[in-house]
Amino acid sequence: MKKEIGVVFIFLSIIALLGGLFFGSLSAFQFVFPDFFNTLPFIKNRPLHVSLVVSWIFLSAIGGIYYYLPKYCNLPLFSRKMAVAHAWLFFITGLFIVTCFLFGKFGGREYWEFPAILAIPIFISWIIFAINYFKTVFKKIGQWPVYLWMWATGITFFLFTFAEAYLWVIPYFRDHLIRDLTVQWKAYGALTGSWNMLVYGTALFVMERIKGDESMARSKLAFWMYLLGLTNLMFGWAHHIYIVPTAPWIRYLSYAISMTELLILSKIIWNWKSSLEQAKKDYYFLPFRFLVASDIWIFLNIILAILISIPAINVYTHGTHITVAHAMGSAIGINTMILLSSVLFIINDVTKYEYSKTQKLIIRVGFWLTNCSLLLFLIFLTIAGTQKGIMVVENKFAFQEIMQKISPYLISFAWAGLGILIGLLMTTIPPLIAIVSYFRKKN
Amino acid sequence: MSTRLKRIFFWSLFLLFIIDGIVIYSSGSDNDPAQKFLTEGAKKGKLLFQEYNCISCHQLYGLGGYMGADLTNVMSGKGKGEVFVKTFIQYGTKGMPNFHLTESEVNSLTEYLNYVDKTGISPVRDFEIKYDGTITQTGSQ
Numbered sequence: 064m065k066k067e068i069g070v071v072f073i074f075l076s077i078i079a080l081l082g083g084l085f086f087g088s089l090s091a092f093q094f095v096f097p098d099f100f101n102t103l104p105f106i107k108n109r110p111l112h113v114s115l116v117v118s119w120i121f122l123s124a125i126g127g128i129y130y131y132l133p134k135y136c137n138l139p140l141f142s143r144k145m146a147v148a149h150a151w152l153f154f155i156t157g158l159f160i161v162t163c164f165l166f167g168k169f170g171g172r173e174y175w176e177f178p179a180i181l182a183i184p185i186f187i188s189w190i191i192f193a194i195n196y197f198k199t200v201f202k203k204i205g206q207w208p209v210y211l212w213m214w215a216t217g218i219t220f221f222l223f224t225f226a227e228a229y230l231w232v233i234p235y236f237r238d239h240l241i242r243d244l245t246v247q248w249k250a251y252g253a254l255t256g257s258w259n260m261l262v263y264g265t266a267l268f269v270m271e272r273i274k275g276d277e278s279m280a281r282s283k284l285a286f287w288m289y290l291l292g293l294t295n296l297m298f299g300w301a302h303h304i305y306i307v308p309t310a311p312w313i314r315y316l317s318y319a320i321s322m323t324e325l326l327i328l329s330k331i332i333w334n335w336k337s338s339l340e341q342a343k344k345d346y347y348f349l350p351f352r353f354l355v356a357s358d359i360w361i362f363l364n365i366i367l368a369i370l371i372s373i374p375a376i377n378v379y380t381h382g383t384h385i386t387v388a389h390a391m392g393s394a395i396g397i398n399t400m401i402l403l404s405s406v407l408f409i410i411n412d413v414t415k416y417e418y419s420k421t422q423k424l425i426i427r428v429g430f431w432l433t434n435c436s437l438l439l440f441l442i443f444l445t446i447a448g449t450q451k452g453i454m455v456v457e458n459k460f461a462f463q464e465i466m467q468k469i470s471p472y473l474i475s476f477a478w479a480g481l482g483i484l485i486g487l488l489m490t491t492i493p494p495l496i497a498i499v500s501y502f503r504k505k506n
Numbered sequence: 507m508s509t510r511l512k513r514i515f516f517w518s519l520f521l522l523f524i525i526d527g528i529v530i531y532s533s534g535s536d537n538d539p540a541q542k543f544l545t546e547g548a549k550k551g552k553l554l555f556q557e558y559n560c561i562s563c564h565q566l567y568g569l570g571g572y573m574g575a576d577l578t579n580v581m582s583g584k585g586k587g588e589v590f591v592k593t594f595i596q597y598g599t600k601g602m603p604n605f606h607l608t609e610s611e612v613n614s615l616t617e618y619l620n621y622v623d624k625t626g627i628s629p630v631r632d633f634e635i636k637y638d639g640t641i642t643q644t645g646s647q
Contacts, residue, residue: 094573097601104564104603105573169559173570176559206509212516227527237552238544240625242535244567249530286507290515297523307567308626309536318640375635382568382576382629455629462575 068146069130070413071338073406074498075154076122077491080399083115084484091477095470103165110176111164116394117174117258118157124261124400125149125192128214128440130409131268132199136211141198145191152188172247177230182229189225193218208271208280211290213264216293220257224250245309252300259398260292266357266401269350269408295320306381318372333358349411349426353404356434360396363441367392379456384473385448395437395483406496416497429489436482443479447472453488540624543617551618558605567628574602578628581620591616 090108092099129146132138140146160177163169170178196218200211227250230236236243271280279285301309301317367389371380380386410416418426448471454465466473555561563573570576580586595612598604609614633641 097573103510106559108602109562109571110559167559170553170557174558176556176562212512216516236531238549239535239538240566240622241538242531242542244569245535248569249527283507286512292521293516293519297519298526304567305631306626306628309530310536310537313530313534315603315640325611359527373638373639374641377631378630378641382565382573387572456631458631 067130067145067413068140068150069126069128069409070501071150072122072126072129073409074495074502075150076119076126076402077406077495077498079157080119080303081124081491083112083119084487085110086115088480088484089181090123091480095473095477107164107167110169111161113166114157114177115161118153120258120394120398120402122153123406124217124258124265127265127268127402127405127409128196128261130413132196133270134412135272136200136203138199138203141195145195149188149191149195152184152191156184156188162283172228172231174251177362179229179232180321182225186222186225189218189222193222206281208267208277209285210264210268210271210280212286212289213260213267213292216289216296217257217260217264220253220296224253224257228254230472241308244307245313248303248307249300252303252456253296255393256292256296256299258370260296262398262401263292265405266354269401269405270354272408273350273354302377305374305377314374318374323498350404350408352430353400353407356430357397357400357404360392360400360437362406364389364392364396367445379452380448381452383448383451383455384444385452385470388444388448390439391444392441396441399487402492410494410497414497414501416500418493418497422496425489426493429486429491431486431491433483433486436479440476440479440483443472443476447476514538538625540621543621543624545617545621547614547617548621549618551614551616551621554607554611554615555618558607563602566622567626576628577619577622578626579623581616581623588616588620591619 086108089100089103090105090112093105093108097105129140133140139268160181163181168178168383169176171182175182196214200207203211228247230246230250231243267280267285271277299317299320301313305314355398367385370376371385371389450469450472451465454460454468460468560577561570563571565571565574565576566578568576568578580591581588592612595605595615596601597609627643630641630643632644634644635641
């Protein structure tokens, strides 16, 4: 039996997404009710939530690349065995990481809290992926469409910045707090940029396929967008560390570069949406909807991103829930909407599964519930963050008093998070059923 | 745009990225007035800080979790200090678990937080906003 390896990644990605949302929702309630479900405390829940959501982003983007290259780019994979090894290594390492978190074994740092030794199999799995990808795409003669550039960049920079994020194991970095924090957030900023490359490349690919127009991913605008994204990935990370006493030029450079990449992506999606025929919108109604939703979230997120990149505003928002709103707006509103679009495109393509009327209704309601809940989620986080930022700078209240004052907004945020969980469950369960029935048929 | 030109753009940016990285690893981040407070205990404390995943709830320089307070200047904060910190670490609170740390671990964590305290200020409360939207820190904590 030979399953589409891309679909295996997609299946795992949906499981990771649902797991990540479950632990995220649990964390949100523990945030406001510290005694809630003590069996799995917040310090275990938060890394479970973050790691699973990051896995969702990587697995679904990688699954898309493994699926699209042979199927649509006329580029058979260099080695299917390597792709299978990649899947197994990712899956087994993931199981180890989840087990470590459940047993409270940490040792790493924020976002990569697992013991540092587990970074080695992750790195190896990406080396395997990189070899397979480059050996596959270098067969392509002539101009590469921009998504091949973006995927290549995402993979290369993941390897580079993941290694950079582990420089702390060397005393030169670890024993110097300012250097350590600077390098950590330089790496994290570029790492986020590297997965954005994978995700935005996927968005361009899906748009090209739905429209059936190969010129858009080869246009000058698309390539300039890619270069701007790359510039942001490399140099636009320092808004995370404005208050860390580094050399001032680091802050100025980042401030100047800001978040221009999203503007361009937004323009491309807008152009594409306006020019698409109604028939294609109807045929690909699910992938289309999620791409359009991502466009709206790009607009909202870019306003927030630009504002918090201004140092005079950042001094109030840094370390508050506004930063969370920005991160969640990007991870759910932009990345998840784009990746769900790709996931639904692939499932539709590979399984030819016909959703029943009820299933279609469930997905539609789930779509709206997710997006409305996300809007409320971001509004409550922004209000809580604004209030916290002002109170912290004014310095009139102790930390606990500030948290008490903003707790009504945080409770509302937790309920909105539950809405996102339910909405995405409704959206992803029917496609998950489609994949399972596809695997059964293949068996 | 030709593939050659695209490659030139890519590799030029990549070269700048490498130079930027080298400068950041060296002179861009070498400002650490607190090196003399980085004792052996403080070095152990940093690793314990990671081992117990303190950053999940707490922040240093506003980076980290949101459940607990920013710990950058907890050692010199008004009404805080060493005894305050040790009590929290040793016994926990309603929102913070008691990790049942040994005395040596508590001391190491305290030494680490003492080192962190001397490196700078967070959150920034005294500042002037300049015409271009940047800020200048004006006072101490």
